[in-house]
Amino acid sequence: MQALSKAKSGESYTIKWLLGLPEVVEFLHRHHVEEGGSIRIIQKLQTGMIVGVQGERFALGNEIADRIQV
Numbered sequence: 001m002q003a004l005s006k007a008k009s010g011e012s013y014t015i016k017w018l019l020g021l022p023e024v025v026e027f028l029h030r031h032h033v034e035e036g037g038s039i040r041i042i043q044k045l046q047t048g049m050i051v052g053v054q055g056e057r058f059a060l061g062n063e064i065a066d067r068i069q070v
Contacts, residue, residue, distance in 0.1 A: 013070035017069050032056070
């Protein structure tokens with residue numbers, strides 16, 4: 001298991017667990033980022049990454065990605 005922020009670009013991963021402030025977790029759940037779900041890293045940036053989940057793409061900062069284990 002590793003933090004999403006340490007994962008490789010272009011790969012798909014299964015989310016094992018995630019933690020964060022309630023507002024952040026609610027945002028992630030609205031965008032289908034949930035335990036047991038799949039997430040793909042489209043591009044890694046210096047301070048974050050662009051991810052894809054169920055046809056949606058959005059940016060996550062490293063401080064959020066550090067709290068998502070895959």
